[in-house]
Amino acid sequence: MSHSKHIETQAIHAGRINDEQFGSLATPLYQTSTFVFENAEQGARRFAGEEAGYIYSRLGNPTTRQLEQRVAAMEGMEDAAATATGMGAVSGALMTFLQAGDHLISSKAVYGCSFALMSHLLTKFGVEVTFVDMTEPENISAAIKPNTKMIFLETPINPNMVVLDLATIGNIAQQHKLISVVDNTFLTPVLQQPAKFGFDLIVHSATKYLNGHGDVVAGIICGNTEMINQIKMTVLKDIGATMSPHDAWLILRGIKTLPIRMERHCANAQKVAEFLEQHNKIANVYYPGLKSHSGYKFIGTQMQAAGGVIAFEIKGNIEDGAAFINRMQLFSIAVSLGDAESLIQHPASMTHSPYSPEERLEAGISDGLIRISVGLENADDLIDDLSQSLAQI
Numbered sequence: 337m338s339h340s341k342h343i344e345t346q347a348i349h350a351g352r353i354n355d356e357q358f359g360s361l362a363t364p365l366y367q368t369s370t371f372v373f374e375n376a377e378q379g380a381r382r383f384a385g386e387e388a389g390y391i392y393s394r395l396g397n398p399t400t401r402q403l404e405q406r407v408a409a410m411e412g413m414e415d416a417a418a419t420a421t422g423m424g425a426v427s428g429a430l431m432t433f434l435q436a437g438d439h440l441i442s443s444k445a446v447y448g449c450s451f452a453l454m455s456h457l458l459t460k461f462g463v464e465v466t467f468v469d470m471t472e473p474e475n476i477s478a479a480i481k482p483n484t485k486m487i488f489l490e491t492p493i494n495p496n497m498v499v500l501d502l503a504t505i506g507n508i509a510q511q512h513k514l515i516s517v518v519d520n521t522f523l524t525p526v527l528q529q530p531a532k533f534g535f536d537l538i539v540h541s542a543t544k545y546l547n548g549h550g551d552v553v554a555g556i557i558c559g560n561t562e563m564i565n566q567i568k569m570t571v572l573k574d575i576g577a578t579m580s581p582h583d584a585w586l587i588l589r590g591i592k593t594l595p596i597r598m599e600r601h602c603a604n605a606q607k608v609a610e611f612l613e614q615h616n617k618i619a620n621v622y623y624p625g626l627k628s629h630s631g632y633k634f635i636g637t638q639m640q641a642a643g644g645v646i647a648f649e650i651k652g653n654i655e656d657g658a659a660f661i662n663r664m665q666l667f668s669i670a671v672s673l674g675d676a677e678s679l680i681q682h683p684a685s686m687t688h689s690p691y692s693p694e695e696r697l698e699a700g701i702s703d704g705l706i707r708i709s710v711g712l713e714n715a716d717d718l719i720d721d722l723s724q725s726l727a728q729i
């Protein structure tokens with residue numbers, strides 16, 4: 337499938353394998369751990385890379401392959417590697433290209449477990465990490481050292497919805513020949529394609545919007561063929577964080593509706609954010625679709641729209657916040673995002689608890705911050721739910 341097709345078409349057709357045997361319209365699910373060789377010589381040729389073909393599902397699977405080709409096409413990248421979870425994607429991208437003695441520069445505020453991976457696990461293996469505030473891109477330039485190898489960021493940032501400037505940061509990475517990695521989970525290729533700004537690797541928690549139905553944990557890494565092969569043949573093969581074919585099959589089903597789901601997530605979130613912004617019990621709303629947000633200027637250039645996640649602070653103390661969350665009826669109290677169901681959570685005690693209180697403060701993640709993932713319900717019903725709980729503060 338050509339990369340030039342529109343994304344709505346790619347979401348349905350890219351990477352599609354024709355089932356020549358039975359003509360199945362839906363993607364066949366190759367729920368198999370291994371693949372039978374015709375003879376010993378064929379097995380040897382496949383292992384030696386002399387003959388194309390599948391060997392064992394940890395190394396590759398036709399259903400999973402279809403998903404990889406679809407997401408790569410949607411991101412405008414050559415190839416992709418599917419992973420067991422989003423963290424499998426983040427760790428696969430980082431661990432393949434970093435070794436002891438290398439220096440990594442990361443945005444200060446990132447998803448809690450990405451922070452834990454970089455600040456606790458990678459440092460154990462001798463990788464040096466500097467966390468910087470990337471809203472001032474000169475902080476990145478100032479942190480670059482002779483052994484700097486890679487930069488890592490996400491935008492909008494989970495959980496505070498700060499938007500980072502991909503064009504400027506991509507330029508800095510290219511000038512200094514750094515491997516640039518961006519986590520595109522929050523916007524998906526439907527709303528933002530970091531490859532256009534020169535980023536080398538794009539990672540996703542496919543658990544979120546790509547699948548969209550809250551029934552899978554999965555991840556994916558997109559990049560050029562060489563880098564993706566390197567990831568597959570080293571970290572993914574030997575650590576084993578590969579995606580199950582059944583999960584790939586579910587995501588292939590979910591991704592067909594990604595463009596129309598994103599449209600509704602954005603429209604609903606815009607209405608909800610505007611409601612929250614004018615409410616007298618709300619102290620701050622962080623949503624790039626609001627004119628008051630520092631990221632609003634990137635809409636229409638870097639990102640097509642603001643996505644479905646909103647962060648806000650209510651007026652009141654931590655207990656008021658917990659009581660507010662507990663009173664919600666339509667919003668489920670759950671971590672994750674990008675599902676049909678609206679979700680609400682408290683980053684400081686949940687998704688971002690791997691940060692110490694001091695580190696959270698440094699990263700601009702306040703203790704009172706509440707994060708919602710606006711689902712696909714009717715926006716007025718969601719607003720009614722928020723309204724009843726806010727009225728009781």
Ligand SMILES: Cc1ncc(COP(=O)(O)O)c(C=O)c1O
Nearest residue numbers: 421422423447494521541543554
């Ligand atoms: C931005 C971002 N990246 C990565 C992850 C990790 O993904 P997973 O939970 O699928 O491992 C998450 C999970 O919340 C996330 O929000």
